[in-house]
Amino acid sequence: MNSKLLTIGQTAKLLGVSIQTLRRWDDSGRLSSVRRKAAEHRYYFKKDIEDYIKNNIKELDLFKIARNWVVDSLGVEPLSDFHCPDISVFQARLTKLENELSKIKKLNKIFPLISAITGEIGNNSFDHNLGNWPDVLGSFFGWDLAKKKIVLADRGQGVLATLKKVKPELTNHKDALWVAFTEVVSGRAPEYRGNGLKFVKDVVIANKINLFFWTGDACLKIQKNVSNLDIKKSDINFRGCLAVIKF
Amino acid sequence: MTIFLKKFGTTLNGRQFGKESFAAFEPSLREIKDDEEVIVDFEGVVTFTPSWADEFLGPLFNRFGEQLTLKNTENPSVQATLKLLEKIYGKNFM
Numbered sequence: 001m002n003s004k005l006l007t008i009g010q011t012a013k014l015l016g017v018s019i020q021t022l023r024r025w026d027d028s029g030r031l032s033s034v035r036r037k038a039a040e041h042r043y044y045f046k047k048d049i050e051d052y053i054k055n056n057i058k059e060l061d062l063f064k065i066a067r068n069w070v071v072d073s074l075g076v077e078p079l080s081d082f083h084c085p086d087i088s089v090f091q092a093r094l095t096k097l098e099n100e101l102s103k104i105k106k107l108n109k110i111f112p113l114i115s116a117i118t119g120e121i122g123n124n125s126f127d128h129n130l131g132n133w134p135d136v137l138g139s140f141f142g143w144d145l146a147k148k149k150i151v152l153a154d155r156g157q158g159v160l161a162t163l164k165k166v167k168p169e170l171t172n173h174k175d176a177l178w179v180a181f182t183e184v185v186s187g188r189a190p191e192y193r194g195n196g197l198k199f200v201k202d203v204v205i206a207n208k209i210n211l212f213f214w215t216g217d218a219c220l221k222i223q224k225n226v227s228n229l230d231i232k233k234s235d236i237n238f239r240g241c242l243a244v245i246k247f
Numbered sequence: 248m249t250i251f252l253k254k255f256g257t258t259l260n261g262r263q264f265g266k267e268s269f270a271a272f273e274p275s276l277r278e279i280k281d282d283e284e285v286i287v288d289f290e291g292v293v294t295f296t297p298s299w300a301d302e303f304l305g306p307l308f309n310r311f312g313e314q315l316t317l318k319n320t321e322n323p324s325v326q327a328t329l330k331l332l333e334k335i336y337g338k339n340f341m
Contacts, residue, residue: 038309112324
């Protein structure tokens with residue numbers, strides 16, 4: 001799969017940059033495309049793009065990479081560095097993140113909490129979509145500790161569709177987000193469960209952590225000491241979930 | 248009996264993992280006598296989440312009630328998770 005060629009449009013989405021930027025990078029030699037003649041379309045080896053991300057993660061915007069992946073009308077697998085096709089891969093990568101966080105002195109007291117809320121948000125992707133993924137299986141999971149940022153996303157059913165199974169009266173994404181983060185309810189009826197996001201909210205409010213969570217056309221922001229949930233209509237509209245944790 | 252949670256791992260997260268952990272340990276619970284104290288020791292646990300806890304501690308709470316004692320719960324993710332479970336189960340664990 002790594003030898004697969006990507007178009008310049010696909011590459012731009014994967015890297016979270018514009019096509020114009022890629023053309024500029026190609027001309028300057030920063031990221032070379034594959035083409036036999038100058039007049040031909042530019043293509044990129046998937047492996048080259050994966051290597052580029054590995055080597056240049058500090059200059060790339062993880063959020064844009066995840067957002068582009070989640071809102072794209074065509075579902076394609078994210079690059080392997082970010083892709084968790086099943087929960088065991090997610091769990092292994094969470095342990096890796098936990099280990100990296102534990103080495104940051106400033107986070108000495110709260111790194112288990114950051115790891116725990118990341119785990120709960122990530123779990124939801126799998127718990128609510130197992131066997132029901134609309135297109136791409138699994139989730140996007142990446143972090144940039146220099147920028148103190150963790151990004152999670154999935155192309156699953158989203159919060160509203162999941163909650164509607166147990167609360168059919170829900171009609172919009174904003175209300176669904178509010179319920180998900182405040183009411184004890186489960187999307188896996190008849191099991192009386194689903195407290196992960198309430199836990200996330202409580203932890204964020206009590207600590208120096210910010211959470212941004214998108215689903216459908218709604219966006220939620222939670223921050224320290226602000227118990228009123230800030231839920232707005234967002235400028236993107238997509239089916240799954242996208243979360244950014246900043247600390 | 249003391250149940251050392253670190254024997255299940257140090258990143259205790261996810262319902263599936265919680266369920267598997269409880270199912271694997273369940274045969275050992277049969278050895279516990281009616282009046283025996285059951286200690287759950289959190290020493291060494293780094294990341295603890297409500298999803299894992301609900302699947303593992305939940306059945307223990309329901310089965311052993313007052314016999315259950317929790318030990319070494321200082322980790323902040325253990326504290327935050329237990330606080331939420333107290334709300335859900337309506338009991339004091341700490």
